[in-house]
Amino acid sequence: MVTFVIRRVALSIPVLLVASVLVFLFVRATTDPLARLAQVNDPNAKTRLALQIGLQEEPCRPVVTTGPDGNAIEAKTPGGQPVLGCKKVPVATQYARYMGDLARRELPASQLTGRPVSQELRQALGSTIQLIFWGVLVAAAIAIACGVYSAVRQYSLLDYAFTGLTFVALAMPPFWFGLMAIQFGSVYLRDRFNLDDPLFYSIGIESDGPLSYARHLALPVATLGVQIIASWTRFQRSSMLDVMNADYIRTAKAKGLSRAKVVLKHGLRNGLIPLVTVMAIDIGSLFGGLIITEQIFSIPGMGRLFFTSLQNGDVNVLLPWLLLSATFVILFNLLADVLYGALDPRIRVS
């Protein structure tokens, strides 16, 4: 097992490196961090920013070009100062310097805000982890309960209802569901019951007590969870059906064990194995994929940080973001493999 884990971690390093090169090249090719100064009436403004964020470097000299009459012209700013031209830093050098800084644990500051990237990531990760924790907890509880019930009471009225609801939930775009949830939980209920404050808040997750925290989290967690619950419920139902038709369950029933014991002890334990691995993989990918929920509910998490940084071509944030997200995906995939082996003794990692 230890060898397996070490090998998986070792294999992930080149994957991360290739991903970082691709992201660096992609961001540099598609976004211009200087574009926000495109309409500033000061040609040296771009040069100053380029120097600061490492796109250019010293030496800088006044720009001298050839005019229409063939004479040399020194370019001037509207204020009459020389327009400066500095040496451009090749993308490969920019990347090498960046990785060098990373290796020395000296993350460059955000190109957009000038703040330490570690600070930006820490803040974003904190919000996202809260959202994922509660989202996954609630989703897992509901999905397991509904999935088990549907499997045990197959073709019952509630099974049909759960099945129908899961299809509806899977078909619902999260942004639409989020807005509807706000409209109902924040606006409608407040108006309906003539409350001073909304029953559920739709802005952020900052709060001043457990009740307020729950009121802030309810809508984003519901939005995050609606599709996860649906897919996990389907998964759990299918897995439980397989298990409940297995020979050992028939044997357990024949031995006269109570229905609850058969379902919970023998059925659920084995029926959970596939779901747990799916959950581990899903949680890993959630770390970077909450853009819509975070945007709608104004939560400053990883998804929103990615979106803002991409819009502004801030590779100094995007690269560590990618490495962090990829690390989570790899870790949770690894966890899924390990859990699979641990939960089912018949499976051994080779």
Added chain:
Amino acid sequence: MIHVRNGRTRGAGLGLLFSMALVASACSSDGTTTDPGGTVGTPTTGAEVQGGDFVFGAEQEADCFDWIGSCAGASWGVYTVQALTMPRSFDFDDNKYKPSPLLAGEPKLETSPKQVITYKINEKAVWNDGTPITSADYQYTWDQIVNGKDIYSKSGYEKIESVATPDPKTAVVTYREPYGAWRDLFGGYYGIFPSHILKSQDRNAAMKDGYKFSGGPWILEAWNKGVDTKLVPNPNYWDKKPNASSITFKLLEDTAAAQSALRSGQVSMLYPQAQPGQEQLKSIPGIKFQSITSLSYEAVWLNTTKAPFTTKNVRQALAYAIDRDAIVKQLFAPIQPDIKRIDSFATPAYNENYVTPFAKYSPVNGSKVTELMTADGWAKGPDGIWAKGGQKATFEVKTTQGNRRRLQTLEIMQSQVKAQGFEMAINPIKSSVLFGEDAPKGNFQAALYAQVPASNDPDQCAIWCSKNIPGPANAESGQNWTRLVDPAIDEPYLTIEKELDTKKVTELVGKGQAAIAEGVPAIPVDPFPDIIAYQENVIGGTVRHNPSFGPWVYANTWSVKKK
């Protein structure tokens, strides 16, 4: 001076910064107020109440709080923090520059032998720690902007020769050459910086994440990045002290979520950008909706070096082919019923500097189009499109991706110009590509985007003068992207840059805009409505627009009605 910063919609590259209006005042039964001067608002009701907390919605936030650093381009930083905490020489109120409470009166302007401005600082003016605001602060501000590292823009300040400090309450600013837009300096988006606090440290490091000094009515208390920004009253402010105990700006980037937050009472005011659909705010019970014409305007910019716009006749014919009234009504009438098209590169909010030479191109005139195109050697083909020498009158309009309003504008325009024999394609591209590459390099035929002036100073040389066509003399950094060389435009605008007499400036603007209307390097389309929506039962006082600093610059005069 045109000094464009990151707009209210960063993704779109440009947005709204300021607003003012000169349209008839009307209050409709649905809570809509369209006010005439841009600064008129809902009158105070009842006595001022002390205490209480305001929570407002903000579409964006500052990237940092070092207002002269390159990280501080976002106008929302100005609206929510800079204008409320930094002292400035001039306010921009009632469509006019007025000396702010920082000054003891109108600064003295001397024009000969050099331009010299003498600022007399109010004796009562102090920073929040009680230290007087002095001429040393003016000197420090200028020094940082001109000599500091990582400065956003030095525009205007580079023309200053010296800042003298004959006494602590007198600052004497001498210019190397005449500079017409001098009122925008030592204030505006930068403010005046406290030398006694910052001189001994790295200004950028001290300010970028927030600062505790203030020379305005409010002090920045906390910035929870990506979440909210909180301000509390400055107890040492020498002018009107705030009534409320705090203001919190909640960051609400999603438009629909922001509207729901207003409706559910989580925020009591929004200042949304004008996009179709914002009229929904009018229907929310208890919400007061104000809309005025802003300083910002949108236009179709033509590359005069690319066919078919190399000839004046084609450009004029296109101007006759576009029904600008229909576009403006369709886009903005639900938001601002009395909105009108603009007839120059300004809006009515420019007051006396707003002229209407483009009125001659309205209404649509098919015979004029035919006359101009025929005179230029074009003839309509069997498909109804003008053609000349095997070349059709087809063109592509680039605009910024993801902007519903712009796409709608172009879709309307497409059918209008088709009816007059022009074939138009729409190409939405990333704003960074449009403004960072295509427009500066001339890689476009036409483009739809906005100009967002930082004040109503009428100097537009940056976008019209031939010296500002990207080229060797300006290291390809000029902003006259239409690339029209026209002495009739150059002459007035080169003069305006240095003209200090406002009456003469107004005359020159008229001349310059008339020349632009004749040469048609661009076609003005619409002004932007500037919108405020707020809960009447929460905010007491006169809620009004400010074209330079946003509505919250008046928040010190408001009271919290419902605590």
